[in-house]
Amino acid sequence: MKAITVLLADDHLVVRTGLMALLGTQTDIAVVAEVGSGEEALAAVEAFRPDVVMMDLAMGAGMDGIEAIKAVRSKVPGQPVLVFTTYDSDADIVRAVDAGAMGYLLKDAAPEEIFAAIRGAVKGTSHMSPPVASRLFEHFRNPGAVLTPREAELLALLTQGLSNRELGRRLFISEATVKTHLAHIYAKLGVQARAEAIATALRREGMR
Amino acid sequence: MKAITVLLADDHLVVRTGLMALLGTQTDIAVVAEVGSGEEALAAVEAFRPDVVMMDLAMGAGMDGIEAIKAVRSKVPGQPVLVFTTYDSDADIVRAVDAGAMGYLLKDAAPEEIFAAIRGAVKGTSHMSPPVASRLFEHFRNPGAVLTPREAELLALLTQGLSNRELGRRLFISEATVKTHLAHIYAKLGVQARAEAIATALRREGMR
DNA sequence: CCCTGCCTCAGCCTTTTGGCTGATACGACC
DNA sequence: GGTCGTATCAGCCAAAAGGCTGAGGCAGGG
Numbered sequence: 166m167k168a169i170t171v172l173l174a175d176d177h178l179v180v181r182t183g184l185m186a187l188l189g190t191q192t193d194i195a196v197v198a199e200v201g202s203g204e205e206a207l208a209a210v211e212a213f214r215p216d217v218v219m220m221d222l223a224m225g226a227g228m229d230g231i232e233a234i235k236a237v238r239s240k241v242p243g244q245p246v247l248v249f250t251t252y253d254s255d256a257d258i259v260r261a262v263d264a265g266a267m268g269y270l271l272k273d274a275a276p277e278e279i280f281a282a283i284r285g286a287v288k289g290t291s292h293m294s295p296p297v298a299s300r301l302f303e304h305f306r307n308p309g310a311v312l313t314p315r316e317a318e319l320l321a322l323l324t325q326g327l328s329n330r331e332l333g334r335r336l337f338i339s340e341a342t343v344k345t346h347l348a349h350i351y352a353k354l355g356v357q358a359r360a361e362a363i364a365t366a367l368r369r370e371g372m373r
Numbered sequence: 374m375k376a377i378t379v380l381l382a383d384d385h386l387v388v389r390t391g392l393m394a395l396l397g398t399q400t401d402i403a404v405v406a407e408v409g410s411g412e413e414a415l416a417a418v419e420a421f422r423p424d425v426v427m428m429d430l431a432m433g434a435g436m437d438g439i440e441a442i443k444a445v446r447s448k449v450p451g452q453p454v455l456v457f458t459t460y461d462s463d464a465d466i467v468r469a470v471d472a473g474a475m476g477y478l479l480k481d482a483a484p485e486e487i488f489a490a491i492r493g494a495v496k497g498t499s500h501m502s503p504p505v506a507s508r509l510f511e512h513f514r515n516p517g518a519v520l521t522p523r524e525a526e527l528l529a530l531l532t533q534g535l536s537n538r539e540l541g542r543r544l545f546i547s548e549a550t551v552k553t554h555l556a557h558i559y560a561k562l563g564v565q566a567r568a569e570a571i572a573t574a575l576r577r578e579g580m581r
Numbered sequence: 582c583c584c585t586g587c588c589t590c591a592g593c594c595t596t597t598t599g600g601c602t603g604a605t606a607c608g609a610c611c
Numbered sequence: 612g613g614t615c616g617t618a619t620c621a622g623c624c625a626a627a628a629g630g631c632t633g634a635g636g637c638a639g640g641g
Contacts, residue, residue: 177459177480183391225481251385251459272385273433313617326569329598341620344599351599358627359598360567361534367575521587537628549590552629559629566597567628 168195169287172215174206174233175199175249176224180272184219184249187276194283203228207236210244217286220266222250222257231257234264245286249279255369258301268292269301312353319346323359324366376403377495380423382414382441383407383457384432388480392427392457395484402491411436411444418445418452425494428474430458430465439465442472453494457487463577466509476500477509520561527554531567532574 171188173196175181181199188194198209203224210218218237222230234246245267250257252271261269267286270279271294282292293301312320322332332343347359356362379396381389381404389407396402406417411432418426426445430438442454453475458465460479469477475494478487479502490500501509520528523544530540540551555567564570 177391178484179388179391179395179480181391182394183385183387183389186390186394187387272387276386315618323568324572326564326566326572328566328568338618339620341622342618345619348599348601356534357599358534358536360531360536360571363568363571364532364534364575367572523588546588547590549592550588553589556629556631565629 168193169217169283170195170197170213170215171283172197172206172209172213172218173199174201174203174209174218174224174230175221176201177221180221184279187279188283190276191280194280203230203233203236206233207240210237210241214241216245217267217283218244218246219249219270219283220246222248222252222261231260231264234261234266238265245289247282247286247292255300258297262301269297270294271297312350316346316350316353319343320350320362320366323347323350324363326363376401377425377491378403378405378421378423379491380405380414380417380421380426381407382409382411382417382426382432382438383429384409385429388429392487395487396491398484399488402488411438411441414441415444415448418449422449424453425475425491426452426454427457427478427491428454430456430460430469439468439472442469442474446473453497455490455494455500463508466505470509477505478502479505520558524554524558524561527551528558528570528574531555531558532571534571 171194173181173184175184178201181201185196185199188196197213197215200206200209201224204227206218206220207228209215220230220233220237224230224233228236230248230250234248237246238244246265247268247270248261248266249270250272258269267289268282268291270282270292274282274294278292278294285292319332319336322335327335329340329343329347333340336343347362351357351359351362354362354365356365379402381392383389383392386409389409393404393407396404405421405423408414408417409432412435414426414428415436417423428438428441428445432438432441436444438456438458442456445454446452454473455476455478456469456474457478458480466477475497476490476499478490478500482490482502486500486502493500527540527544530543535543537548537551537555541548544551555570559565559567559570562570562573564573
């Protein structure tokens with residue numbers, strides 16, 4: 166039986182080393198390359214054509230994990246990519262899934278879970294860590310909470326602490342429009358005021 | 374020469390595995406135990422009396438890294454503890470240092486840096502990753518920005534998105550007093566408004 | 582004992598924010 | 612060709628937040 170080939174992309178050497186050691190215990194899984202950035206991952210996918218890519222989402226400077234997933238899958242359509250990260254923020258999960266990730270593992274996952282996800286990925290089975298799955302479920306249970314692109318843009322600036330006037334200047338819209346968007350955002354987030362919206366956005370969505 | 378004994382405390386199995394693998398390449402460093410929580414770390418320190426403890430700050434549920442450092446050092450005075458974490462928020466660094474940490478390493482540190490920090494720790498030399506050191510320096514360069522206990526308490530609630538009225542109710546003080554504290558907080562943080570204060574606090578201090 | 586820092590509070594006035602109602606415009610979809 | 616979602620804007624009013632000045636109590640240090 167030919168071993169499943171895996172590419173590791175994570176900016177932390179310690180994590181890559183740990184994964185290599187863990188995956189090394191499995192005879193049917195072989196790490197063929199390890200890289201520390203999204204750009205390198207893209208190149209390595211072309212060079213090695215691994216069966217599965219394990220990708221961290223936070224990768225220091227440059228291309229982030231989500232962009233890397235999109236780039237990889239546009240270059241190699243159908244390439245199975247597993248997200249392997251510390252966080253399980255709503256936004257990250259949703260963005261990863263619609264960037265085409267086959268699975269979403271948390272770094273505190275048990276080794277068996279990791280192995281199972283890799284084996285599943287080559288067969289086209291997707292795997293989510295339980296907390297991730299439940300968040301994703303929540304997300305689709307309440308699709309009313311999906312912000313429009315413009316609203317999301319505004320929220321991002323809002324979390325910088327800008328005033329309505331500033332928001333208007335930055336987005337080239339009137340203060341009246343800013344207020345309209347804000348009202349919609351508050352309703353969707355289920356909050357009463359600006360402060361709460363910022364708190365919610367920063368906590369829930371891992372926006373920083 | 375007797376090898377330096379090390380205890381690893383980190384809730385991520387992958388990270389522990391990676392560190393074991395990296396440290397295993399050094400003949401003068403021996404990992405004597407690895408644990409996944411602050412409570413276990415405390416027990417392991419007593420049982421193994423390691424030369425150095427490497428401690429993560431974020432450790433899921435239960436005792437966090439800072440508490441664990443304090444507990445370890447109160448049980449074994451002078452025990453060298455190295456913080457090994459992903460983040461370098463101001464608050465974490467300062468709290469770790471005054472909990473008695475001997476050094477502060479980031480997870481993306483080069484292996485040589487990690488080895489050096491461990492070797493230094495047993496000799497009583499403290500080591501900081503460069504970005505950490507510069508933040509610590511900044512912190513002491515501008516001590517005016519130190520919030521009073523009451524202000525910190527208020528800021529914590531502020532980041533929950535509460536209104537002035539709510540803040541007053543929670544802290545059993547009048548809205549007038551809340552405004553006074555807020556004015557001081559804004560001045561110390563160097564911000565103009567509530568929204569900015571929340572953003573700054575959440576981003577800079579890793580309060581969540 | 583005085584000074585300083587911290588916590589507490591009041592009043593006054595301006596600016597900002599939020600709630601509401603209503604309106605126009607454009608593109609997609611049926 | 613109508614409908615829906617999105618984005619844009621206005622005006623009005625009430626509530627909240629912020630700037631300013633002033634002030635009392637209390638603990639700790641010189």
